[in-house]
Amino acid sequence: MTEDAINQNPNENPESQNKPEVSPPASPVGEKTPPIEAKEKVSRRSFLTSATLAWGAFAVATAGILTGAGRFFFPNVLFEPPQTFKAGYPDEYTIGEVSERWKEKFGVWIVREKGMIYALSTVCTHLGCTPNWLGNEKKFKCPCHGSGFRSTGINFEGPAPRPLERYRIVLADDGQIFVDKTKKYQHEKGQWSDSESFIAV
């Protein structure tokens, strides 16, 4: 293609290339630019002052914008359910069953085993989808990449690298179960034996 282009107009190309070299320095381009002497000289001191002012103003403006943007991270109102809630009395949960009562509202499964009750997070530890509880197969199964967890939260299928997290769970003064999602207990860190990671019943 390039060879073609050159061959098609062999007369024009060399001319246009040579022109700037052949023509004298007083070319139209040179005339338009004003001579340097005509410009007002900027002293070093005034340059530094104006540069400091300009950069200072720029820094202040940037800081203002960043502060304003940062303010968005702390909204006045948060439309999310409270991080703690009362989940009724231990008797309301059957032994050996996974309760999905609080899944939709608080993102918590309450599991009652023989001797203990614990609160499991409904966030898959692989990439954060919400698994489904399959009652017949007695497992949590994630619809995104096929991770599987036992009712205890232990991962045994698919790519999930660690068990589901458990939330702080205690008995309130009135005898109800109190779940606190601000504190979580991770099995791989050996926190599931912590006294507040389950209720002994």
Add this chain to the structure above:
Amino acid sequence: MDAFKSIINSLSEPQIMFSFLVLVFFFIFPPSDKLYRIHKKLRLDLLWTNVGGVFIFTGLFVFFGLGVTDENFRLIVTKPDNVPIVGLLFLTIFFLWLSMKQGRDNDIRLAEGQKPNEYHDPEDKVLVWPDLVYIELIAIVLCSILLMVWSIYLKAPLEGPANLADSPNPSKAPWYFLGLQEMLVYFDPWLAGVVLPSFIVLGLMAIPYIDSNRKGQGYYTFNERKTEISLFLFGWLLLWVFLIFVGTFLRGPNWNFFGPFEEWSLSKVVPLTNINLSELVYVRWLKTGLPDNIFLREFFGISFVVGYYLILPPLLARTILKKFYSKMGIFAFSMFVILLLTSVTLPIKMYLRWTLNLKYIVAIPEFFFNI
């Protein structure tokens, strides 16, 4: 018909289908002279002729034509989200056939001592006006009609308001991410979601610096660039298009595998219990239980990974990739071999999962570090 469907269903088990495709791939796109001779002897190059094209597309259309008579197949294939993937399958195969055909034609011309077809291109010039502009006008009209018909007949896959507690089952990424989603089944998110995609992008950018073969510039050829084409197509067809295909058509509820004629049953139970390499070594083989020290526990996995990246490159440079090493020099060769080895980790992990039920080679959930 039912027998045929059940045969197709069992053949489309990823273990079988992927192994079959990998095997066939290197005969259809032979990377070495030896395989190329077998490829010629088996007359597989006839696929890249007009007769071969008719054969390929008749096969595809017959399969899809018969397939849509099945209810489950029809449900998956005609789902509005999936229609583009059906188009993608046909288009990928068509353009593959077209370029391979042009390559084969040129290979024959070159073998006869002639110049490649493209050499004569400057002679058959097309004028912008009216030739090109008319073609563009027709293309615009046809594309607009296609888009209108598409938007009228295929409904947008809209769902109810978002609800954290209710994930669709199966939850699928947009089609162009389904290859990544399939990779995520075998890898930790930071690997399959961050490291490997960056490697894909960087690897594609590095191709012009790695590929030192000057042949095939400005014309199609297969024979003169068979290793390059074969390696690229392995990544493109088997590690990307195939994964999108699997993710779209064969992954059903609970992310289980389903054959193309199988009903997407929510209650399909597949035993998938998997374990880490450390558990396999210490619990299953040595029967000692996991050591408490993380590095002792993951010693075998870490040495496997380190060995893979430190021992294999010099080994390959002295054996099967000797030719490349002497041609490319140490820097380009290391880049090439690391990209190659990294892309091969995906099939390696797929097979380890399918055979040994291996979850992670190195598993340190304490530090979110799993390989």
